[in-house]
Amino acid sequence: MTDDNSAQGPNQSPNVERHKRKRIVVRRSGPYELEPGIAIVDHLGVPVAAEAPVRLCRCGQSQTKPFCDDSHVARGFTDARDPRRVPDKLEVYAGQQAFVFDNRGTCAHSAFCTDRLNSVFHLGEEPFVAPSGARLDDLINAVRRCPSGALGIGIGPERDADLSDTSRPPQIEISKDGPYRVTGRVELVDEGGTPVAQNAGASQEHASLCRCGSSLNKPFCSGMHWNVGFHDPVPDPLREPTLFEWAGGYPALLDMTRIFYSRYVPEDPLLSPLFAEMSPDHPERVAAWLSEVFGGPRLYTERYGGYRRMVSQHIGKEIRPEQRALWATYMVQSADDAGLPSDPEFRAAFVAYIEWGSRIAVENSGADAKPPPNMPVPRWWWVCNATPAARPSAIADDAQAVSETGVAWPGPDEAVQFEQHIRPLFRPMDRSSMLFAFDLWKEEDVARHSRQILARLEAGTMPCDGAWPAEQVALFARWAGAVKAPA
Template sequence: MLKLLERDGPIAGRAVAPTLTVLRRNDLEPPGGAMSPVTEAADAAVASVLRRVRARMRAWSASGDERATSWSAWLERTVVRPLVGGGVVDAARLDVPEVPEQRRMVGSAEAAGMCLDLAVELAEAAARDARPEVLEACAGALRLLTLTDASTATGDDSSARRARLLAALDVLAAVPAGRVTVSHDGPYLAAGPGVTAMVDWLGQRLDPPPVVALCRCGASAAKPWCDGSHADTGFSGATRDDRVPDRLDTYPARQFEITDNRGLCAHSARCTDGLPTVFRAGEEPFVAPAGGRADDILRAVQACPSGALGAMLEGRRAAALVDSDREPSIEVSRDGPYRLTGGIAVVDAEGRPEPRPVGYSPEHASLCRCGHSTNKPFCSGAHWHADFHDPVPGDDPTLFAWAGGYPALLRTTRLFYERHVADDDLLAPLFARMEPDHPERVASWLSEVFGGPELYSQRYGGYARMISQHIGKHLTEAQRSRWITLLVRSADEAGLPSDPEFRAAFAGYLEWGTRIAVENSTEGAAPPEGMPVPRWWWVCDATPAARPSALPGAEPQDVPEVSTPADDEPVGFAAHVRGLFRPRDRGSMRFVFDLWECDDVAEHADEILGRLRDGSMPCDGPWPEDRVAVFARWIDDGRRP
């Protein structure tokens, strides 16, 4: 969003922007709780702008424009609701009769200008008085500004307004690592460097504004952003009495003590999957220190995203052993919690540090995102039992996405170089002088090759840079073969997908890429110039979902029967349509939607019918005309369940 604001050159404007002083609410309230003139004036300014924006947005929405309807609804749920509900703005101030100018319909550019005015007022109000209600409304306004495209805002003073907004955001984000405020029965209000570095579960930047409201009730239709759904669902942010007790267990190892707090565990399974001989699911004691090497144990402890696992030396927490030195960031994990790294502070609605379970890590934490944790605001693993899921992406999966994105590939390359290469007689001499960030470089390369973002090109220089690392190295076939063997072993240990389709594509690239590396490393080799980074794909377009699994229980047993409706019989999904789709048809589309679920098929019915008619679905041959006719009748009959 900041990129949108910088198009008119507000960087220069920052030098002349007004200086804002950060004031907490308690600093503004004299004895007796009366609001100070500073806060009263700020609230009045917010109400004035909000009244104008609301009236104009409503008028535009009344014209039937879908964008205006969507934006107006967002304004009501994420800006008006917290301000009125929190007593920041009197509802009566917003409902005064509008003047004719306010009733005039507006266009998108003017809407962006009005939203810019609103964002400026709310950001400056929040910078002076960081009440949760004001922060939540500020986050809603900033998100609205992104939706309406701030770069189109009109007005002679648009540069000055952008400069004011950036100055206020600088104040709000002026926390060294970032801060997450846990509002009462509402969203997480996040600000600072950890927010601007927010990534999804694949490691791709989300590019949010410096202040955001993150859904924690699990019901938002705009995940991870809060859309106000918590106000409709009656969400409670209270910790439950039936949570796992807050208790730190210690397990002596040779060089240190392993610590574990089951009351803080988010059940990511990284420890039990990565080192099952030490961290034993379903057994007591949970930790068996003699089951693994010290370096592997520490690696597993460092990988624990909740901070439940730790280490102690001489009775004191050994932060240097288990807390990685990472940049502040918030990861929106897949179907799971927010994972905070880099020392982001977690505070309550009054600005006090949120009470942490014993043995916690100040460097990282996992915050509940499904709304069902027994240990709110921290994740207790309840998302597994609540069947919490993010919206399914609409595109076919890339190898990058199927692998688990950059984090999964980085786990693989770190294991490869730190655990295997260092002890290997053939490869250790080859990589003796590698840079400390070499695992990150290789993970970035694999990410880009497998269809992810252009991480290697952006960070390290693209194909020419990669080729330059092999020139004159005189790589041998033995080294090439060992490199593949150990990288595949690391992929197993890192938990990369083991299905035949992914591993065929993965191994195929390793064979292809390493043979080219050997070729380019020979004496006198002249690799072609200007080549792009290769993009690898599934072998013969065989994706994991295109083949029914042979494993027991992998496919539902209630395979629907085909029933042809009579000519005068209404066509229903359960009775007549569901059975038209075979398990293999369902599997081939499962990544996008479920062909055995009425709502999914109804939503995509027109597209499905088009593909059935042109023979592109299913992939092994067109349907008979009578089956296509049944599906078309179902659509015409109103897509009945």
């Protein structure tokens, strides 16, 4: 439950401003070249190994994504800004508590603001921003989470960098099927060392860089990856995801813990004394612990010291049952606030660990407790094999069996069509169970993995709750034999 050592962790660097900013060189109609010292992680927050010099693809065609393989040369990639781009215009919205700043010309359309704080950010409506629609701390968090740097906030009519940005070490996150998300005041320069021009009001601490090759606002992302259907390679799509992966990885868990320790702990008279002396990077430590417990990389062990370290923070705390219960309740609420998956299978596993882990913490915190030494970090899995694909859903659409969908069977000489004949074979529960890897309702995705899917169908191991009838397998095989998988 706690880890309050005041030593600096790797996710907090108060001295970052004192050092020369790391740089990314934007090669003309070529790749991004990174200076040493800029960490690279995937969309789950897992470090990506790379040999220097690091060259990141930005034409979208590399066969070794995210790294450049010089495909931009063969493609004739150009990095000119498109005249159709959204104009560079900074809008200022005045509210009762603060001013919110927005530049639609900088937006990467990640939807973090509209999805998480729709009382303030109105999708498809004018005015787009209603600054008085939420608490000040929620406004600040929403602005800081904007990966493109299009949003800003200030108590007065000027953007306040201290409120709008956070202090982070240099890092690039390779978002799933989307842009490079750069944080930590990394400087973008051209081949001659001249800073790349940014739109009005853009953050100097974070930005989203195009990697699909189609942005209208190169080198920055304009959201065109949605339009062109940009996708990353799918590793082993039939493997069951870990809880860590299903949750959204370290970034999602960190979002949850930040909400928990900023929104719920300070205002609760039972919990605030327990965490009164916690270090500023405490949310990062708890997110790293949960990442490792839920099947992710050994983030807590490598950064902070493993199980012995965690247990040492509970000894002598004498955590009371009512404090534990509140901690668990608020943690589950924070998972809702952060948008973690709400499916019953994930929540059963998540709540089970929150209950189990917090009760162990109470036990270890007793005055006479002697926790067993040298225990491993627990590794949590789906509860009783209650994986996302393990049951039919009770929701009306999900409950319809394939035989009830009215699939139109093609004639002997009729071409098999995906939308008409194949897509209806896959139920919503089948689709949901594979969304972590690809979409069974998208022809391009199914065509790309048709051989693997057919092998599982023929073996009777897909779907997990019962094999398809032979005529349905034959129909899919007929379609798969005629379709050409995308490159």
